Amino acid sequence: MDILNNFITGAVDILTWKNFLWCISGAFLGTALGVLPGIGPMTAMTLILPLAFYVDPLTALVILSATYAGAIYGGSTASILLNLPGTAASSVTCIDGYPMSLKGKGGTAMMITAATSFIGASVGIVLIVSLAPVVANLALMFGPTEYFALMLFAFSAIITVSTESRIKNFIMLALGILFGIIGTDANSGILRFNLGFYQLNDGISIILITMGLFGVAEIIHKLSTDLNVDIKKISSIWPTKDEWKLAIPSGLRGSLTGSFFGILPGAGPTISTFVSYILEKKISKDSTKFGHGAVEGIAAPEAANNAANQTAYIPTLALGIPGDAAMPLILAVLMIHGIQPGPGFIATNPDLFWALCASFVLGNVILLIINSGMIQLWIKVLEIPYTVLYPSIVILMCIGAYTVNNSSFDILIMLSFGVLGYLLKILSFNLTPAIIGFVVGPGIEEHFRRSLTISQGDFMTFFSSTISTVFLVMSVIILIWPLLSRVLHLTEKNKLL
Amino acid sequence: MMIIYKDTVSAVLSLMLGVIVLLNSQHLEIGTLSDLGLGFVPTMLGTLFCVFGVLLIIKPGNEILELPKFNFRAVSILLTSFVLFSNIIESTGLIITVLLVSVTTRMMYRGLTMSNTIILSILNTALVVILFHYILELHITLYPKWTFLTIL
Numbered sequence: 196m197d198i199l200n201n202f203i204t205g206a207v208d209i210l211t212w213k214n215f216l217w218c219i220s221g222a223f224l225g226t227a228l229g230v231l232p233g234i235g236p237m238t239a240m241t242l243i244l245p246l247a248f249y250v251d252p253l254t255a256l257v258i259l260s261a262t263y264a265g266a267i268y269g270g271s272t273a274s275i276l277l278n279l280p281g282t283a284a285s286s287v288t289c290i291d292g293y294p295m296s297l298k299g300k301g302g303t304a305m306m307i308t309a310a311t312s313f314i315g316a317s318v319g320i321v322l323i324v325s326l327a328p329v330v331a332n333l334a335l336m337f338g339p340t341e342y343f344a345l346m347l348f349a350f351s352a353i354i355t356v357s358t359e360s361r362i363k364n365f366i367m368l369a370l371g372i373l374f375g376i377i378g379t380d381a382n383s384g385i386l387r388f389n390l391g392f393y394q395l396n397d398g399i400s401i402i403l404i405t406m407g408l409f410g411v412a413e414i415i416h417k418l419s420t421d422l423n424v425d426i427k428k429i430s431s432i433w434p435t436k437d438e439w440k441l442a443i444p445s446g447l448r449g450s451l452t453g454s455f456f457g458i459l460p461g462a463g464p465t466i467s468t469f470v471s472y473i474l475e476k477k478i479s480k481d482s483t484k485f486g487h488g489a490v491e492g493i494a495a496p497e498a499a500n501n502a503a504n505q506t507a508y509i510p511t512l513a514l515g516i517p518g519d520a521a522m523p524l525i526l527a528v529l530m531i532h533g534i535q536p537g538p539g540f541i542a543t544n545p546d547l548f549w550a551l552c553a554s555f556v557l558g559n560v561i562l563l564i565i566n567s568g569m570i571q572l573w574i575k576v577l578e579i580p581y582t583v584l585y586p587s588i589v590i591l592m593c594i595g596a597y598t599v600n601n602s603s604f605d606i607l608i609m610l611s612f613g614v615l616g617y618l619l620k621i622l623s624f625n626l627t628p629a630i631i632g633f634v635v636g637p638g639i640e641e642h643f644r645r646s647l648t649i650s651q652g653d654f655m656t657f658f659s660s661t662i663s664t665v666f667l668v669m670s671v672i673i674l675i676w677p678l679l680s681r682v683l684h685l686t687e688k689n690k691l692l
Numbered sequence: 693m694m695i696i697y698k699d700t701v702s703a704v705l706s707l708m709l710g711v712i713v714l715l716n717s718q719h720l721e722i723g724t725l726s727d728l729g730l731g732f733v734p735t736m737l738g739t740l741f742c743v744f745g746v747l748l749i750i751k752p753g754n755e756i757l758e759l760p761k762f763n764f765r766a767v768s769i770l771l772t773s774f775v776l777f778s779n780i781i782e783s784t785g786l787i788i789t790v791l792l793v794s795v796t797t798r799m800m801y802r803g804l805t806m807s808n809t810i811i812l813s814i815l816n817t818a819l820v821v822i823l824f825h826y827i828l829e830l831h832i833t834l835y836p837k838w839t840f841l842t843i844l
Contacts, residue, residue: 418767593777
């Protein structure tokens with residue numbers, strides 16, 4: 196009952212004309228930007244982020260989360276119609292979405308995507324509302340040792356639960372931590388790695404890093420790619436009864452898979468879309484249809500993608516540990532307004548938390564309406580020439596970077612990260628661990644130092660509480676799991692022989 | 693032709709970064725277990741970069757490094773646009789900066805006529821000024837700092 200009452204209070208806060216309009220604008224803008232193949236959710240969010248300085252925290256969170264959700268929804272459009280995934284997570288949708296488009300069923304695929312995305316996001320929202328306050332209450336019992344262990348667990352999850360090379364993920368995580376410790380140490384006032392630039396004395400803003408690594412790098416990459424827009428003719432939009440029968444259960448299964456991976460810090464939506472696709476293929480009576488336009492092949496991954504994006508808010512809001520690459524921007528909005536993210540966030544800002552949850556529901560309904568009812572408009576958006584688009588994006592990024600500290604040096608920092616991001620992309624590095632390492636890195640250093648100072652250098656302090664022991668054991672298991680599963684697999688094989 | 697693996701290049705870069713971090717953190721104290729210094733984490737990170745670099749050299753993946761298609765003209769104009777914005781925003785103000793950067797970025801594409809470029813750039817500038825100066829009330833001066841122009 197408490198949850199329902201709190202939620203209703205949040206809904207009352209969100210249903211003002213101002214917030215309602217911001218939510219619609221965010222959802223609309225996010226979808227429009229997400230539809231375009233060269234602009235993913237991260238770029239869309241970084242373009243909107245400078246607005247956060249000029250509006251109240253709730254409005255800033257509403258517009259940013261609506262933009263994010265919109266860009267995720269929109270990302271599937273280019274995957275289906277052009278075989279060009281906007282993000283790694285929507286690349287799975289290409290496998291069956293594009294063949295459907297070739298058969299003239301691109302509109303049907305988009306309708307199924309909109310419906311299953313709605314299902315996925317709804318399941319995710321239910322989990323946020325019911326789990327986040329519980330997790331936050333538990334986390335209030337955490338001291339420095341528990342925090343250190345939890346952060347270490349988050350790092351292990353980021354490194355292991357990913358499709359990329361683990362060693363490379365380790366390198367990216369370390370790189371992120373390195374960027375995070377640049378600047379003046381808050382306790383001693385000593386400078387680290389400012390490379391002689393006084394502008395780096397206060398550290399680097401998360402906004403500049405994300406804009407550079409995701410936005411600028413993406414534009415450099417796309418400028419060298421031939422983006423020919425050749426949209427196949429759409430003959431039908433509304434799915435048949437049989438297609439609905441296949442899509443809804445797949446969507447529900449995908450939602451559960453996505454929700455699980457979304458809660459794991461750093462795991463993000465990409466892995467959940469792949470896992471849900473593989474699961475659907477395995478349980479299907481006719482797996483040969485996958486890759487040739489199977490409805491389940493788009494329904495499950497899309498639901499998983501949206502569910503994971505929603506549940507990523509649980510570690511972000513309840514623990515202050517970003518659930519995926521976009522969540523540091525949500526944390527940045529809170530910090531811009533002087534709100535400390537972490538376990539105390541929900542207890543000290545219940546109005547903000549519940550209003551945000553209500554805005555998720557509102558945004559989800561708006562997105563369902565604009566994505567299912569305006570399919571023809573989004574197809575038109577795909578035809579916007581890049582000659583119009585990129586110059587505007589460059590200027591928005593420059594203004595966004597400049598307004599962080601009113602310093603033109605920040606634009607050069609963003610540009611440097613853009614070039615670095617492009618090079619890392621060529622070398623097949625996953626950029627998500629770097630962003631999460633950047634946000635969590637200074638915290639893990641601080642908790643590690645504090646734990647050892649309190650225990651006077653006794654390493655066993657990390658095993659002194661059950662919570663930290665559990666997290667540390669889980670971290671080790673996650674890290675050695677690939678090796679362990681290989682050994683178990685070999686033993687099983689030998690037994691069979 | 694010599695085959696270069698992505699992981700080999702990554703390993704070399706990781707090793708180089710490790711050495712740079714270790715050298716740059718030499719002046720920071722590592723401290724003791726009960727009183728960790730600011731050099732502990734950087735030293736650990738530098739060592740980790742070196743270890744991961746060595747691991748990648750020992751067991752590289754089989755992805756071959758192929759230099760991607762690179763539109764040199766467009767990318768160099770893009771980078772110039774960012775540098776241009778950064779260099780002139782404080783002295784020339786928002787209007788001239790946005791106008792100049794809009795014209796510059798449109799040069800990334802061949803085939804745009806001068807009149808189209810100018811019209812699109814003016815439109816772009818007008819939108820930016822309305823959004824950031826009048827709606828969001830951003831604290832960026834609109835006009836150049838030169839006295840004779842500020843009269844305008």
